[in-house]
Structures are given as C-alpha cells and as structure tokens.
Amino acid sequence: MIASIVTIGDEILIGQIIDTNSAWMATQLNLAGVTIREIISVSDTREGILSGLSQASQHADIVLMTGGLGPTKDDITKKVLAEYFGDEMVFDEALWLRIKEMFERRGYETTELHKLQCYMPASVEKLENQMGTAPGMQFEHQGTTYISMPGVPYEMKYIMNTHVLPRLSELTETFVHHRTIMTVGQGESRLSEAIRDIEEGLPEDIKLAYLPSLGKVRIRLSTTEKATSGTQGRMNELSERIAERLSEYVYGYDDIALEKAIGDLCVAGGKTIATGESCTGGLIAHRIVSIPGSSAYFRGGIVAYSNELKQKLLAVSPSTLEAHGAVSEQTVREMADGLLGQTGADLVVTVSGIAGPGGGTEEKPVGTIWLACGDAQQIRTHRLQLSKDRQLNIDYTANVALNMMRKHLTSQREE
Amino acid sequence: MIASIVTIGDEILIGQIIDTNSAWMATQLNLAGVTIREIISVSDTREGILSGLSQASQHADIVLMTGGLGPTKDDITKKVLAEYFGDEMVFDEALWLRIKEMFERRGYETTELHKLQCYMPASVEKLENQMGTAPGMQFEHQGTTYISMPGVPYEMKYIMNTHVLPRLSELTETFVHHRTIMTVGQGESRLSEAIRDIEEGLPEDIKLAYLPSLGKVRIRLSTTEKATSGTQGRMNELSERIAERLSEYVYGYDDIALEKAIGDLCVAGGKTIATGESCTGGLIAHRIVSIPGSSAYFRGGIVAYSNELKQKLLAVSPSTLEAHGAVSEQTVREMADGLLGQTGADLVVTVSGIAGPGGGTEEKPVGTIWLACGDAQQIRTHRLQLSKDRQLNIDYTANVALNMMRKHLTSQREE
Known part of the structure; x- marks a missing residue:
C-alpha cells in the first residue's frame, strides 16, 4: 500500500x-x-x-x-x-x-x-x-x-x-522494514570505515544509511518493499554484527532516545541521577524528564546560571570562580561535588560554558564548554570547543553530557 | 522569483x-x-x-x-x-x-x-x-x-x-510579505470574533490566517505577490489595529518567542527572574536561556523533581506535602516563596503537576498541573486540567508559565 x-x-x-x-x-x-x-x-x-x-x-x-x-x-x-x-x-x-x-x-x-x-x-x-x-x-x-x-x-x-x-x-500486513542502530560519540566516516566489510557484503535487498545529527549517528538498515520474511531475520543478524563491532558507541536500537537509554541503565543498576547546568539552561534535565517514569531515578537539577547561585546552591568556592572563571574545569568539578551533596544522587553531570553569540574572550572563545560527570568515587571532566551558534552549542552539549552519563553507567554495569 | x-x-x-x-x-x-x-x-x-x-x-x-x-x-x-x-x-x-x-x-x-x-x-x-x-x-x-x-x-x-x-x-527586490501578531492565552474562534469587523473589511490584496499552537495563536497578515509599496503601510496599520483590539493577549510581532518578549520586559523593567519546576523538568528554564543575553536577568532554576528536593532546595514544608500532596496550590505557592528566598530573583514561576501517562488518581487525574507566579508582594496561582499526553502537557504548561510571567511583568510596567 x-x-x-x-x-x-x-x-x-x-x-x-x-x-x-x-x-x-x-x-x-x-x-x-x-x-x-x-x-x-x-x-x-x-x-x-x-x-x-x-x-x-x-x-x-x-x-x-x-x-x-x-x-x-x-x-x-x-x-x-x-x-x-x-x-x-x-x-x-x-x-x-x-x-x-x-x-x-x-x-x-x-x-x-x-x-x-x-x-x-x-x-x-x-x-x-x-x-x-x-x-x-x-x-x-x-x-x-x-x-x-x-x-x-x-x-x-x-x-x-x-x-x-x-x-x-x-x-495491510505489518512488516518491520527498518532496523536502526543508535550511536553517539563517533563520526559518520569512522563508523563507516569500522563496518566497511559488513557494508560491502550487504545483500541486494538490504540498504544501509547514515543519519548524523549533533554528535549522534543513526545507522539504518532497510529492506525493500518486496522483502520476504527471511529478510527480517538477516537484517536483525546484520544489525547485531554492526552493534557488536561499534559497541563502544551504540546506545540502543530503533530511535530510542539517548535519555531513555540512560533511564533504562539507571533502573537496571538502581542508580539515581541529577544535573547541574549553566549554559544548557535546563535542557539536560528537561530531556531526562521527558521520559515517562523518570521520577524513579531523576532526583532533580539545578540551573545555576548566575555565579551567585553556583556558590549558593552548588557550593562552588568564590576563590575558584575568581581564579579560574565560571567556565573552567575546576568550576564544573566543584559543581559536581556540590550537586552530589545537595541531591544525594548517585551520579551527576554538570556543564558550564559560553554558548554565545556574545561573551567570548581570547582565552575562552564562544563555544568553550566544560563538562564534569561522576559519582562520589570519581569525576571525569571534558572540554568542548564548539561553534558560534548558541542553539547548536546547547543541543550538542546536552548530547555530550548525556553520553558521559551513559558511559559512566555502562562502565559501572561492566565492573 | x-x-x-x-x-x-x-x-x-x-x-x-x-x-x-x-x-x-x-x-x-x-x-x-x-x-x-x-x-x-x-x-x-x-x-x-x-x-x-x-x-x-x-x-x-x-x-x-x-x-x-x-x-x-x-x-x-x-x-x-x-x-x-x-x-x-x-x-x-x-x-x-x-x-x-x-x-x-x-x-x-x-x-x-x-x-x-x-x-x-x-x-x-x-x-x-x-x-x-x-x-x-x-x-x-x-x-x-x-x-x-x-x-x-x-x-x-x-x-x-x-x-x-x-x-x-x-x-530580487526584498519586500516584507508578512506581518504576524503573536498572541497567547485565548482561542482562535474568540480572537476571530473580536476582530471580525477588521477581518471583514480587509482589502483584497491582504490575507489573514490564524495559526494556533499550544495556547498561542499567531495571526498572520500576508500580501499577495503583486503587492505594491503602499500595501506594506496598510498592513502595518491593520496589524496595529488588531494588536490594540487584542492587547491583553498580544506579546509581540513576527515570530518573536514568548521567552524573548519576557526577556525584553525584564530588561526594560530591570527585573530578574527564576524558575522552580517539577513536571516540566527544566523546559521553562531552558526556553528562557535559549535567548542570547538572558544571563542579564535570569538568575537560575531549580528542578525539584523529588519531594525531598522540594523540601531541601525550595523549603516546602513536609506537612504541606503530607496534607495536600506535591501537586497542589499550597505546594506551588511554597515553592515560589522558597525560590524567591533561594535565588533573590524579583519574579518567580513554579510548576508541579502530573504530566502522565502514569501517576494520576481520581482526585488528581493525569494532566492536573498547578502553577504559581509572583514576587515578594503577591503570588498568583493557576490550575490546569490537561490531556493524557506527557509531551503535550509539558509543552503547554511551559507556555502558560511563561504567559503568567509576561502578565506579571506587563501589569507592573503599567502601574
């Protein structure tokens, strides 16, 4: 039809x-x-x-x-x-x-x-x-x-x-025509190189496409309209091979949201999470909360947009802000420590950056973003140097922050 | 062309x-x-x-x-x-x-x-x-x-x-073909009734259309391709007449975002704002922060998703939560009081509700949302009864919350 x-x-x-x-x-x-x-x-x-x-x-x-x-x-x-x-x-x-x-x-x-x-x-x-x-x-x-x-x-x-x-x-007789492998943290070309042999050996009736978007790439397998019932089995087999090869980057299948994958990891591991945001302004919390049932693992978030609130709500020390600035590794690290204390969550992610278009300096141009993610044992930090486009910077940073949480939860599961 | x-x-x-x-x-x-x-x-x-x-x-x-x-x-x-x-x-x-x-x-x-x-x-x-x-x-x-x-x-x-x-x-020779009047808080039919005489008297070469979306309605005037330079003047005149008639609901022109209108009101009045969110999960804060320059008036936000954080970060009393529940007029009022204290902002908005799809009761079905908005002098509250669709409820509520802020800032300006 x-x-x-x-x-x-x-x-x-x-x-x-x-x-x-x-x-x-x-x-x-x-x-x-x-x-x-x-x-x-x-x-x-x-x-x-x-x-x-x-x-x-x-x-x-x-x-x-x-x-x-x-x-x-x-x-x-x-x-x-x-x-x-x-x-x-x-x-x-x-x-x-x-x-x-x-x-x-x-x-x-x-x-x-x-x-x-x-x-x-x-x-x-x-x-x-x-x-x-x-x-x-x-x-x-x-x-x-x-x-x-x-x-x-x-x-x-x-x-x-x-x-x-x-x-x-x-x-109609329903038939699943697509299988999508969801990846984050690696570019289209490198993913494609990594699975080149699989892609070159694809049967004629199965197509593969890459859909990149802000740090994420969807790899989609599709059958033609004339697909037989056997095609679906072969497609599932292929998607598993691809997912295994790219396992470091794969967070799920078939358009699952990254925040849903994180929710599933939280539920499976019995973990709670919280967010501390400056330049992303609540987007990371909003994305986590958009998943039904998130109240089971999301404790809450603090949008500490002013330096005053970074001190008051997240216990960032005035001397850190003075010496290193609000957009610094030290600040996001202290934000994470403060957030762990305030919320009692097992795992937190914090962000501070210059989303633009204004506010950049020579040392810290627009698009400089610091992130921290971790628990009471260990906090990892990460610096991004993004574009001059405010909305793009905010959206991309949210993906990176969510991916840091995903990697932390996944590595804990494997330990 | x-x-x-x-x-x-x-x-x-x-x-x-x-x-x-x-x-x-x-x-x-x-x-x-x-x-x-x-x-x-x-x-x-x-x-x-x-x-x-x-x-x-x-x-x-x-x-x-x-x-x-x-x-x-x-x-x-x-x-x-x-x-x-x-x-x-x-x-x-x-x-x-x-x-x-x-x-x-x-x-x-x-x-x-x-x-x-x-x-x-x-x-x-x-x-x-x-x-x-x-x-x-x-x-x-x-x-x-x-x-x-x-x-x-x-x-x-x-x-x-x-x-x-x-x-x-x-x-091409650039010519403004459209003029859009942005309204919030009133439905399409009633807006249309209110400006019926203007609409019926429209000249042949000017079209009017209503674009409703989650509590907002855009009223768009368009000229035809053959518009002469005089058309633009008549269109501006008409849009001013419409905006005057509907002034209570109009927050701006030409696809200005509601959060941008609020930012402009904050800057004009020298006001600072903060948000306290439960079911909207940070969306209101995120929308405010999406506007460049929002650091001048946005102090920050608290996403108090768990009851524990509502008490700890927003000073909601355990007895209120016990007696009335997290989704109640009393709770959003206390959240607003707590937020004013925590952030020192001039104006705050707070939200607590059951976004769904689960979590409803007979007394408080899915879609029950309470909002509070105000300053140290006065806090207004508002109850919504929305749908069973989580995303729709969250998006609609964010519009209502932003409109409550807009109305507060506008009424202050007029005083």
Whole structure:
C-alpha cells in the first residue's frame, strides 16, 4: 500500500512552522506497513491544493491531507475537496448539535464561525474529532482514498489513532522494514570505515544509511518493499554484527532516545541521577524528564546560571570562580561535588560554558564548554570547543553530557 | 522569483527525522523576496530524486535540494544530478587536497570514502562548505538554477548564508510579505470574533490566517505577490489595529518567542527572574536561556523533581506535602516563596503537576498541573486540567508559565 501526504498551509511554505505532522504520520504509517511515496507541502489556495491533490493521487492508494480545516475563514480545504469530487456543500445538523453541546458544557457560547464550519461536502464520511470542532473527512474517488484532517497536531493525531490507523492495519500486513542502530560519540566516516566489510557484503535487498545529527549517528538498515520474511531475520543478524563491532558507541536500537537509554541503565543498576547546568539552561534535565517514569531515578537539577547561585546552591568556592572563571574545569568539578551533596544522587553531570553569540574572550572563545560527570568515587571532566551558534552549542552539549552519563553507567554495569 | 525545495532522504519519508531544513530555508528565502511554490520530500533513490526534480522544476526559477550528499555510500544525489544534466563524473583534485589538509590539521587520517567523495559532475559550480567535507553544488540548466546541499543542518545553513542567499538578494527586490501578531492565552474562534469587523473589511490584496499552537495563536497578515509599496503601510496599520483590539493577549510581532518578549520586559523593567519546576523538568528554564543575553536577568532554576528536593532546595514544608500532596496550590505557592528566598530573583514561576501517562488518581487525574507566579508582594496561582499526553502537557504548561510571567511583568510596567 502506497500513500502520499499533502500538507496544506502557507505557514509551512514561508517557514513559519516546521512540519512535524508529516514526520509523525510517516512514522505511524510505516509501522502499519504503508510506504510513503512523497510528502508535498502546498499553499492554502485553491491552486495549491488542487496541484498537491493531483500530484499526490498519481501513484498513491491513499492520500492523507492536513491543514486548512478550522473555525476561522482560512478554512479552504473543504471547499476545494468538494470541487475536486464534484460535491455540493451541505449543512450538517448533527455536527452543529455536537459543537453547540460541546461549548455549552464548557460554559462558552458558539459563534457564527462555528455554524459556517458545519457545511460539509455531500459525499464525505466524517471522522469524529474529540480534540476539536473540525471533524476529519474521508472520501473514496476513482479507487483512491482521501483523508483530510485539521493541521493542529493533537487533533490530527487523535483522528489518525482513532480512525485511520486501525482501518489501515486491517488492510495491510505489518512488516518491520527498518532496523536502526543508535550511536553517539563517533563520526559518520569512522563508523563507516569500522563496518566497511559488513557494508560491502550487504545483500541486494538490504540498504544501509547514515543519519548524523549533533554528535549522534543513526545507522539504518532497510529492506525493500518486496522483502520476504527471511529478510527480517538477516537484517536483525546484520544489525547485531554492526552493534557488536561499534559497541563502544551504540546506545540502543530503533530511535530510542539517548535519555531513555540512560533511564533504562539507571533502573537496571538502581542508580539515581541529577544535573547541574549553566549554559544548557535546563535542557539536560528537561530531556531526562521527558521520559515517562523518570521520577524513579531523576532526583532533580539545578540551573545555576548566575555565579551567585553556583556558590549558593552548588557550593562552588568564590576563590575558584575568581581564579579560574565560571567556565573552567575546576568550576564544573566543584559543581559536581556540590550537586552530589545537595541531591544525594548517585551520579551527576554538570556543564558550564559560553554558548554565545556574545561573551567570548581570547582565552575562552564562544563555544568553550566544560563538562564534569561522576559519582562520589570519581569525576571525569571534558572540554568542548564548539561553534558560534548558541542553539547548536546547547543541543550538542546536552548530547555530550548525556553520553558521559551513559558511559559512566555502562562502565559501572561492566565492573 | 519562484523557488521549489526538494528534500531527499528516506529518513523523512519514514518519519525518522523532522524536516527542519525546509522550514529554515523557506524563512530565509521568504525574507529575500523569494516565493516557495512547494516543498517536496522524496526517497533517496534514483526514481525518487528524478521525480522530485522534474516536479520541482516545472514552475520554479530555482530548485533547492538538500540531502543525499556526504562521505558514506548513500551519497546518491550527485550521481542522479550528473545523469539529469548529462554530465560525466570527474575527480576534483582541489577538493581532495582541501579534505586531506582539513583532516591533517585535526590529526585525523582520510579514508577511502573521502576520496570517492571527490568525484563531481563536470558542469558543477562548487559552493565551498567550511562546516563539512561535501561542498554544495550549483547547476544552470534550461533557464533554471539547481542548488544541491548536504542534509546536515549546519552545513546547509553555512552554504545558504555564505553563497545562496547573497546571490539571491542581488536578484530580487526584498519586500516584507508578512506581518504576524503573536498572541497567547485565548482561542482562535474568540480572537476571530473580536476582530471580525477588521477581518471583514480587509482589502483584497491582504490575507489573514490564524495559526494556533499550544495556547498561542499567531495571526498572520500576508500580501499577495503583486503587492505594491503602499500595501506594506496598510498592513502595518491593520496589524496595529488588531494588536490594540487584542492587547491583553498580544506579546509581540513576527515570530518573536514568548521567552524573548519576557526577556525584553525584564530588561526594560530591570527585573530578574527564576524558575522552580517539577513536571516540566527544566523546559521553562531552558526556553528562557535559549535567548542570547538572558544571563542579564535570569538568575537560575531549580528542578525539584523529588519531594525531598522540594523540601531541601525550595523549603516546602513536609506537612504541606503530607496534607495536600506535591501537586497542589499550597505546594506551588511554597515553592515560589522558597525560590524567591533561594535565588533573590524579583519574579518567580513554579510548576508541579502530573504530566502522565502514569501517576494520576481520581482526585488528581493525569494532566492536573498547578502553577504559581509572583514576587515578594503577591503570588498568583493557576490550575490546569490537561490531556493524557506527557509531551503535550509539558509543552503547554511551559507556555502558560511563561504567559503568567509576561502578565506579571506587563501589569507592573503599567502601574
């Protein structure tokens, strides 16, 4: 089964929003055994939508659309779909009653716009949307299924999860097409050299790709559409060989988050952790907390952005700050000692750096970052010299900090 | 000038990465006066790339491609482009010397893959890339310009900033096509009702759109491509009328971040701030710190994830936690008091909630979040009842917390 995705909205074409909807839909469709042929973003004009529709329907069994549905006047997708399918617009009394009831329950009044929203193309099958006022819409036309959903991510996800994916799962036989080995701490070229023989001996129906991103590289094995059931076994075998060869850098499979891998190591080893951040400003803590169940091992974090708080909350000595500065090996080491004392965690990581774009000196240019990671027995430190890009520096540093924790937890497990 | 963007890579079609490159490119091109007709994501196969190329070139003066360039064997874009333009592949000695020199300087050895990477289509104009080994490539073909760049975001950005955008700016006359009014704390329908008369009286050449996202709504005015210089004046006038009408909810214009608006208010009022987080795990602090110069007003934050740390670092009394629980009005209030004392900040915000998916009770279901915000004179509290989606709850709560700070800082300014 082949699908195309059409995202409708000038906000994507002018770069005002990032199209996260397509990525989520593609992941879910893929897991359901559906292949995405292309993702097309078009303007929310009649011409844009018609052009996207005609392109997308060329080679697809199913066309999924998001955007251009909603209570305000830019609700245009519905009208263009009616035109495309030769439908009239009909007032939908049931939808109107549902919206009125929904608003009354919350103590709000409906507006004229909500009423206008209840006109629907005649041949539509509505897909109920508990997260908002605009339902999803399904159409069958010349052997192709068209599904249109609002662009608001949690509304789209509700409709996909409740209606679209269950129907698709019935139609396809699910098959795992991908196996991804997650690595951190080594570059693409060197990883590739290390597994060169494996890569050169790959069977024809298995592809390998490298996806580098801020100190991490995903190595993805994929089967072709015509894969047989034996392919999956060979792919698993290959991925194990690769993971064994690169074991120092591998933290898991299939898009597991680095912070999830750390959580699993904490749970397995019965360890608790804490973070002490300056330039990363809480991102490391936030990433750890984004994992459900992190309260079992994450004690907490201190964002000691000012020198005063570094002294007060992390017991960094004024003489250290005076002699070496806030961005120094000595400071991150004392931050780690202080954090171990304050939180009682088994393992801590601390960071202090100049994220930029301002604040650099000749001795410590923008992008100078110090990290410390360890426990009551031993603390290791590490210096990074990164770019002038603030966001890049913060994101990259968070990956390095998490990897230091991972290495510490892994080495403890091996001891 | 019309452009199309083609992103190449199965990682997008299987949802493994989110296409942030296109959004960034679209923003930059838009500012340079270039209109994006469509964004197409295709597979990194010969067929996928050829299909994307032929679609994209139909109505575009310039086709921008990212992905499928790099040192590993999935480097396919280059070969397909050579085929498309009828070029031979030629070994590029200068590129090879550059890569060797780059690696020697860092004390690394080159690999065989780096040498293979130096074969280029004969008619290419190379676009130097200081951030990586693969240069950008420019081709002229039947009146259309084709530019191919690596998919690694900071490499693509370097090539865009250094080569592509300066050349485009020479060719176009820049004109601001958009004006966006940023609002927080009110829904799309109600905002629309409030400015209905303005919206209905819009001139034909100005469009208005609502872009809702997690408690925020962007209201975007756009001119058509044929806009005259007078349009910009009328658009500014309209945006001021709208902002005045909705003043309670407006925090700025043109995609300013809410945390930047808060930073500006802090600087203007000479105020310092601090954050105390439980379920948001450091996200609020991280967002504040993502703004360059935030060290001038952000004192720091405490991520008191465990009850023990809530007591130790934020002086929440054990009897409060016992009587009301960690997720309660009393707890966030005491967290705020404790944080004011610990950090000496003028204004603090604190959060405690059940982000989910587990941890809910009948009395406090998943999605119950308490917030407190205030200063030494007055602390306001607020309760949210959100969804079962952990990430959504965390992101939404961060917006509400930042909006509470904004409202506090704004009301102080008015006093």
